[in-house]
Amino acid sequence: MDHSSHEPLQAGEIIAANVKGTDIYGPDDKVMGNVSEMLGTGQYARAVIEVGGFFGIGVKQVALDMSRIDFMRDENGKVLAHTKMSKVELKNLPKHRG
Structure with a gap:
């Protein structure tokens, strides 16, 4: 997927109501x-x-710092996110206990 045409979310848009389920x-x-x-x-x-x-x-x-995630909107307005971390790296992070 080419993310170059996706519009980055502004800091104020990165709230639970906009990104939950992304x-x-x-x-x-x-x-x-x-x-x-x-x-x-x-x-x-x-x-x-x-x-x-x-x-x-x-x-x-797992809990991931915002500096490791890029939130964006695709051409249809759907919010998605990208990280440079692999699935193995994510799985190796400590379990989040909320």
């Missing part, structure tokens, strides 16, 4: 998980990502 794409442009919630606001916020599993079984929640 698919997270990795370096291979495959969906690795999705945003289940946001922790905090602004540049120090963290997104809780549900990664792995199949039909909800074996899903692991």
Whole structure:
């Protein structure tokens, strides 16, 4: 997927109401998980990502700093996100305990 034509979200747009459920794409442009919630606001916020599993079984929640995620809108207005981290790297992060 070519993200170059996607419009980056502005900092004020990155709130739970806009990004909850957003698919997270990795370096291979495959969906690795999705945003289940946001922790905090602004540049120090963290997104809780549900990664792995199949039909909800074996899903692991990890918290990822906003500096590691690029949120954007595609040409249809759908919000999506991209990270340079691999699925293995995400799965190796500590489990988020909310």
